[in-house]
Amino acid sequence: MSKSFNAFVVNKSDAGFSAGVQQLTLDDLPAGNVTVRVRYSSVNYKDGLACLPESPVVTAYPMVPGIDIAGTVAESDDPRFTAGQEVVAIGRGLGTDHFGGYAEYARVSADWLEPLPEGLTAKEAMALGTAGFTAALSIQRLEDNGLRPGDGPVLVTGATGGVGSTAVNMLAGLGYEVAASTGKAEEHDYLRGLGATQLLGREDVSAASPAPVEAERWAAGIDPVGGDTLAYLLRTTRYGGTVASCGLTGGLALTTTVVPFIVRGVSLLGIDSVMCPENVRATVWRRLGTDLKPKSLAESISQEIGLDEIPEVTSRILAGAVRGRTIVRL
Template identity: 65%
Template sequence: MQETFRAFVVNRSGGAGAAELQTLSPADLPAGNVTLRVAYSSVNYKDAMAASPNNKIVKAYPMVPGIDMAGTVVESSDARFRPGDPVIATGYELGISHFGGYSELARVPADWLVPLPPGLTLREAMALGTAGFTAALSIHRLEQNGLTPGDGPVLVTGASGGVGSLAVAMLAGLGYEVEASTGKDEEHDHLRQLGAAAILHRSALTPEAIPPLQRQRWAGAVDTVGGQTLAFALGSMRYGGSVAACGVTGGADVPTTVYPFILRGVNLLGIDSVYCRADTRAELWNRLGGDLKPKGLDAICREITLDELPGTLEQALKGTGKGRTIVRLAE
């Protein structure tokens, strides 16, 4: 094992946060029974928050952010993993209370790891990352509640974001008619390339007054926004339709009533990709290497180095980033 390695470290001194690239040794790594050489991580809004001063999500300092990682096992005391095995880790406490993926070496509990499935490279796994896994889990829960491609159009809100754009691509690949909502006019062509059959401006989903029940439009929805957008989607579901809620960029308060649920049998499905059951996690990563793998996955993301990470996190926090960004940590 290498004697030193680089990592992006967030610290706190006198109540203010500091974030910088540092050189660490294996002795600096947290407890865990598997050590891996990280090949790729990814950039998520949660990572940008963790790297910002006075954030409220990091639970211990110093901390290495990065809620995603993919790499190769170096050492393992768990019989399920051997040196050389390619693995993925997303969610759990990564980057929040346990060192995450912005590090050339990482040590994690074996229970957090998933073997790299057939059909995916380590790079592709991080092009998906938590965003792709969240999109897959949303679709999985919609299907569990009976959604099929023949039931009617499916709405994806916040469609130009990481989760939303991947959900559009996955649903279209499965044969669904996808209606994508975004506030970014410049993203329309990209969303059509991903498979969106129709595109709605986000303002169409947030009128000044939202009746609890509206015209029945969609058989299902993946909502990455929350707030008024989620209320509009719930009131516009077809009878028995389901909404998978996985985001709060539009707010945590949902101005709706019980009517969509008791008069149309609408289902509100909560999506938690952080502490998802291990068996479901493994099942969905296998699907992400199979029927849920978006076409042209390499083209969906851009790649940066660890040195470019600080500036990229600043862009993500301001909302000026675009699409999926992966971080290369090993050649």
């Protein structure tokens, strides 16, 4: 008899939509050449979308959400990984196209896995997860484009979210001057504790403007928000500066002009953590265990939950009511 285990499953059929803890067996897992005993996952905005009855991200049902996985190899048909080895996986359609981390076991392609980096525990890796990886990848790309500490302030928008709060802490740890914007005035002390030295309200960075460019303020920006906030960043970034666009919580549409690009030489970088090439992924994970490991990583975990608590937390994260990172314990 195939081993049975707990999983959080979303399903949609003619009978309607369901989301809850179920018993699965190893035979229920999708194809893959490595089976992982999952120890931790995490809750991201995309996981919240996966749990909606009319999900814009889930491509097939039933589905096990959870775009992040940290655990140990149970079985492997690939020589790169052996039983008992600690591994991590993010992106690659986990939780939307392929059963993800909200289950005690996951079966994936070896190409999706990374050895757990030195300097990180499995729990710390999920305190980072896709959000932390996205923040680190944004910093890596900004630095590849020439950004260095001392160039001027870097603005992080949506700064109390998973990506934003981690980016603030990472940048401060590297010696950057960090500005942070949030719609939550009560979280200013939290952001100062992460290393932000300048704080802006949401209204400061999202108001529409008739001007194609405004006063030059930022050497660079990391934007998980999109929409009007991204347009503001482009208008106010200094000559030769760079903006990393890595999220869409503020909307898909971008209303701007070409002026920041052709008058100030501003660069706009798209940040994709889902299909990030293996060589880049490996570099970023190594840095997450070393110079990009946030000093306040343990404090970034706002709560640790079980599978049965997922619906309540995913509802809150979609409403923008979650600060920092939520870890799912398997």
